[in-house]
Amino acid sequence: MLRLLGVAWWLQLKMRSRSAFDGLLSLIYPLFFATTIFMMFAQGGAAGKALLSAAVGASALGIWSSVSTSAAFALQMERRQGTLELMVLSPRPFALLLVPLTLSMATIGAYSMIATLLWGRFVFGIHLDIASPLMFLSSVAMTVLAIAMLGALIAISSVRYRSAWALGAALQMPIWLISGFLVPLSALPAWVRPISWVLAPTWGMSGIHAAAEGRDAARDLVMCLLISIGYGVLGSIVARWMVRSARANATLALS
Amino acid sequence: MSSLRLFFVGGLTSYRALFGWLSPWILVPTFMLTPIFQILFFVYVGRAANVEDDSFFLVGNAMVNAAVPCLFAMGNAIGGERMSGTLPLVMVSPARRVPLFLGRALPVILNGFLVAVFALAAGATLLRIHIPAAAWGGIALAIAVSSMSCTGLGLLGAAIALRVRETAVMSNIIMGLLLVFAGVNVPTDVLPHWMRNVANALPMTHGIRATRGLISGGSFGAAGRELLWEFALGALYAALGLSTLRWLEWESRRKATLDTA
Numbered sequence: 442m443l444r445l446l447g448v449a450w451w452l453q454l455k456m457r458s459r460s461a462f463d464g465l466l467s468l469i470y471p472l473f474f475a476t477t478i479f480m481m482f483a484q485g486g487a488a489g490k491a492l493l494s495a496a497v498g499a500s501a502l503g504i505w506s507s508v509s510t511s512a513a514f515a516l517q518m519e520r521r522q523g524t525l526e527l528m529v530l531s532p533r534p535f536a537l538l539l540v541p542l543t544l545s546m547a548t549i550g551a552y553s554m555i556a557t558l559l560w561g562r563f564v565f566g567i568h569l570d571i572a573s574p575l576m577f578l579s580s581v582a583m584t585v586l587a588i589a590m591l592g593a594l595i596a597i598s599s600v601r602y603r604s605a606w607a608l609g610a611a612l613q614m615p616i617w618l619i620s621g622f623l624v625p626l627s628a629l630p631a632w633v634r635p636i637s638w639v640l641a642p643t644w645g646m647s648g649i650h651a652a653a654e655g656r657d658a659a660r661d662l663v664m665c666l667l668i669s670i671g672y673g674v675l676g677s678i679v680a681r682w683m684v685r686s687a688r689a690n691a692t693l694a695l696s
Numbered sequence: 697m698s699s700l701r702l703f704f705v706g707g708l709t710s711y712r713a714l715f716g717w718l719s720p721w722i723l724v725p726t727f728m729l730t731p732i733f734q735i736l737f738f739v740y741v742g743r744a745a746n747v748e749d750d751s752f753f754l755v756g757n758a759m760v761n762a763a764v765p766c767l768f769a770m771g772n773a774i775g776g777e778r779m780s781g782t783l784p785l786v787m788v789s790p791a792r793r794v795p796l797f798l799g800r801a802l803p804v805i806l807n808g809f810l811v812a813v814f815a816l817a818a819g820a821t822l823l824r825i826h827i828p829a830a831a832w833g834g835i836a837l838a839i840a841v842s843s844m845s846c847t848g849l850g851l852l853g854a855a856i857a858l859r860v861r862e863t864a865v866m867s868n869i870i871m872g873l874l875l876v877f878a879g880v881n882v883p884t885d886v887l888p889h890w891m892r893n894v895a896n897a898l899p900m901t902h903g904i905r906a907t908r909g910l911i912s913g914g915s916f917g918a919a920g921r922e923l924l925w926e927f928a929l930g931a932l933y934a935a936l937g938l939s940t941l942r943w944l945e946w947e948s949r950r951k952a953t954l955d956t957a
Contacts, residue, residue: 461865462865473873473875477880480876604722623740624741624743628740
């Protein structure tokens, strides 16, 4: 299983890094948002921890950005290329085949995070004094995994939706907002918070912010891992149901 | 008469084929949900950064969403034809190019206008921001002029699509530039001098400024001057787009590169 995940992740990563949309745009597009946000915080005179938190949050936008639209559209692309049937026919569980696919998207988002942090440091002069570098890297890795698992769940759930890219694009900013990338959850209306708590990226981002500021991130990372596993279980149930239904009704190709 | 028919009927047919927007599965997420989420996202970031008021972010983000159809649909006017294999047919057609492409621009302008009006009205309702009834006429004009001007830039994108295959990537990058430079979330007054110069040469900047002025009770005269600039920029971009199309079409014929770009 590990070999499958590793080989498929590497293959997908190579393919995506050669795509202008998934590779180049995933690196560049979050930079526009991060630049705007850096300028907003600079205008507000942010400094110290507030500025560091904004820089870290803005840099992580790209991880979700590179997954949201692409994951929702991923199975439609497989359908267009004629490889969806092959994936479904594979002896491996269908849900498992989607994890390396969305993990490769999130990995490109992690490239974008590094690029954005460097952009913040050298263009905006933001000092990146990360208090716990090791915990910070662990939190980033966990967030990448959490976002990949959420992406896989979205990909599976939207397999019957021809225009899933539109839904994926629409999901970009709500997740940025309610997962606490830049805005503390306490600033959001109370009814939004329970939604935030069931989103694994919320806990991953909380861990990233905590590690950057020198607070303990362990509880956040455990929550992030548990919810990600929950996505995996839910995804495999949905995938089995979807595949069985598509086989029974001969609707995999949607035509 | 044939030019008029080409302008109206050709434009509408092409637009319907281009976007498939009659499907609510695309229309609702793209043109209704995304603008509202963008407004809310920047309103909350603005509160966290302690800058400007909600109204500032409402106007900037509602207006810039008009650029989504204006840039993407116009860019795809060429890219979509190439993907569906009909670009050579369009290029060998004896149809006059100006009504052909301007006809495609008209429904795009209307689409952009409706997206921005919806985003502004829905965002104001959600955020409980009062927009004076008397200001709506001027605001509608500002949105219409900004949509037109942005479509001019989209027309230039459509021309470049004769050389660039990835029109969606190009349109996203232009959209990102508007987000950073056009005073959407950061007032142009606080930008460095060079960025202010770029902002003044971009569509949307003057339209957004005019709309903010009208909402805060400014005179129509001051807004009118900004809108004249916005209109002039749009006309300039449209002329540049049509000229570039003509030149690149000629180049494509000469070098046989229509499908190899």
